[in-house]
Amino acid sequence: MAHKPSPEELYSYLPQYVNGTLPPGLCSDIDAWLAEDDSARDELAAWQRMHQAVASQPLETLSPRAWAMITVNRRSSRRSSWSWTRFLVGASLAMLTLIMLWLTLRPGVVLQWSVSDDSPVVYQIYRAPLGSQSFELLDELDAELGVQDYSYLDIAQFPGQAYIYRIQAISPSGSLLFTNTVTSQPLGVLPGQLAIILASIAAGLLAASALHPAAAHQREHFLPA
């Protein structure tokens, strides 16, 4: 059996009855209620008067300037999202280029030393920033039979930083045979490092500029009538 609305519910449905949004089933209930209840008809008339009063308000005309401003603001917001995308792409490519060029070209300090015999020793290479006594072991090289000239390339240098290198020869029994210290000059390797850094930045900028909105096709659009 269908739910029969209470009088309170019927009263609450009247505004929707007036604006035409009440479901047909409930409209029938309202029609039946109005047919037999004078107060319901008075209530309906009051809602209808209110509906007429509200619906008769004048309409404001929107200026065409509003659309122009929306277009300007929309493009500004799109430009800003474009800018972030371009920045991220450019920065990522610049970092990738930097790593690849650094590992390929290997800008750094080359340490070279010669020995008079080929005793079975281990050469330890230490490094400390200039002015510091905190030496860190960079690498260990085994002496090779018949080889008297050795070299070592250090590419993990901070641009512009001078370092002290210490090369120690350790015998198989662990005793120190000799040690030698040399100071690197940062200016010597700096041009190569700077060249790689600048090339990486250029690659990033090139990628970012390729994503500029001006490079994309823009469709013609019309102002609304």
Add this chain to the structure above:
Amino acid sequence: MNLQRTADDYIDKTGFYPESASEAGSGAEAGLESVPAKDSARYVPDAILVQGIARQDETDFSELYQRYSGMLYNFLVRLVGDASVAEDLLQEVFLAVWQGAGRYRAAAAVKTWLFSITYKKAVSWLRRRRDLPLPEIDLPSRSESPEQIVQNDLQSQAVRKALDLLSVEQRAVVELAFFYDLPYADIAEILGCPLGTVKSRMSYARRKLESYLQGEDTV
């Protein structure tokens, strides 16, 4: 009081565009002059337009603006009481639509979604301007006789003053129900409140309007 609605009024207020091209004739059945969309054979539903806007389609954005800018603008004017502020807020509404179209879910109709954004913009602005009085709305010039203009103006001004007494929540309910003829369920969704709250606000608004128009209330 001239209660006749022209076809243009009806279209502006309700955004009467059929959800499908096959419904284009319903305006004629209602006794109103049917004004088809610009190209009824290629009418695009609102939800499809929003999908296009999510893909940054400017044509779809322009079409949606054409359909709803008038009604949303008038809604804003009624709520904030200032035409220039309403225009600024309308820009914010459509900018939000442009930026948020990708997050629209078809759980609510596009019209409901648009009105919801618009209402929130108005409420946010009013909260920032709580202490300032609302300016009067300037009426456009009309072509009635002087006597008719005076009579209509008096009644219109009285109605407007009475409506201005309502809170923004009550005013929104009244406008959505009796100017835009929206169902209560849609109004509840737009305002983000229960259905019962919509009914109570409507009842309270009617009592306040009647008491003011009968001279018992003062500004």
